[in-house]
Amino acid sequence: MIRLREVNKTYKGNVVALRDVSLDIAKQEFVFVVGPTGSGKSTMIRLLIKEEKPDSGRIWVAGKDIGQLSSWKVPLLRRNIGCVFQDFKLLPTKTAYENVAFALEVIGRPPHVIKQQVPQVLDLVGLTKKRDHFPNEMSGGEQQRVSIARAFVNRPLILLADEPTGNLDPSTSVGIMRLLDRINRTGTTVVMSTHDSSIVDTMRRRVIELDRGVIVRDQARGVYGAFT
């Protein structure tokens, strides 16, 4: 589903984000990407949705070499990938329902499809009652659920989550993780970067550890700590 080969990325001022990174992530896998701040986790996610281009190396997503993708096809790539971020990235002027519906409107789905799918996915994330609330009327956990609903409403092949629990308290985080796990069970590949050791240790999924842009560990059913 995702394949990186010898990918290098350096930002201005010789800041190395990724060095010689190669990895394969299979369909329906659930992968944690761990490592300290600045180790290249976010860069990896940005590369996968082509928000950044690698300096060298090749990246395949869903069987396509995205380096060969012409810029007008990038939106089509992104429709196959749902994204969830630490800061939710919701539109403050739209309600929960409208934020989710927006993702479908933007890719040209007809109104009757939107009316059918948005309530479904809001039900999945447990926000049916809050559908007409604006983001500032919801808790952080609820806002993150809206953003997951938005990422998932289009049934993407891949869900990328960049520290989705970074702003949430532990018990709320557990709820979010259950949700991501459920989404993974529907067949969606999930790649999640995180700092949260307890989550990684509880879930026991594949762990890829980055340190200064280099993969230092790739372990099936791994834990957060490096020396186990």
Add this chain to the structure above:
Amino acid sequence: MAVNLEYVFRETVSNLKRNVSMASAALLTVAVSLTLVGGALLVKRGVDRATVQWKGNVELSIFMNATASQPESEAVDRQLKSMPEVKSYRYVSKPEAFEEFKQIFANEPDVRESLTVEQIPPSYRVVPREAEQTKIVGERFEDTAGVFRVSYAKEEVDALVSVTNFLQIMLWGIAAVLLAAASLLILNTIRMAIFARRREVAVMKLVGATNWFIRVPFMLEGLLQGLAGATLAFGVVWIGRDLIQDRIAGARNDIQLFKQFLVTGADVTGTGILLLVVGVVVGTVGSALAVSRFLDV
């Protein structure tokens, strides 16, 4: 590109509602700038018209010898009639010229009494089709039999031609600079409005909206703002022209300079259409350009 029209209109309307202050800032910027441009263009039209009339009144005089014979006079008359450069001419006979002469020297009886009707040269007063042709027409008669002297207000003509040429270039310049300034001002206002909404654009990109899908509502917004602003400018220019024209019409008859400064309704309509086109184009293209800055992710 299959864009859901309902979505585009709903999005445009709700954005305009939500950003009322930004939208009205852009609209007023368009209106004020285009009013200035329109004003400058209309003043230029007025000066053009006045110039044509000023130039149209330039004369040259062909003085015949006081003793010139009838055939000599008729020869000049025939030649004037056949020249395409000549718009009109009239013959000033000896008695008429004498009357003129007496008027000019009304306060100087000595001079007035020194000449008789017979000694006054008759003349042809010639109006050339264009002021620039005065000299060409005049030179043709300098060596003609019976002609005493050709007199033309050469320096006055030269001055008039150069002043009006300069005025026209200057007004073009002012209109062009105002137009450029207006475009930049409008662009900047739109850019600020879109900058305030860059988060929304980023989210649209994230969920896979195509660039055109993002651009179209912004462009439609820009188009509406440009159109509304230009319409306002059109109205202001129209009313302004009517007010000024009324003042001129009410002024004393003998102020020819103002009377000739004429701006017709067609001029205003033409300028207004230009303003509408500029408003729409700058609004639409400006929005497209401004939003493009946030699309290259």
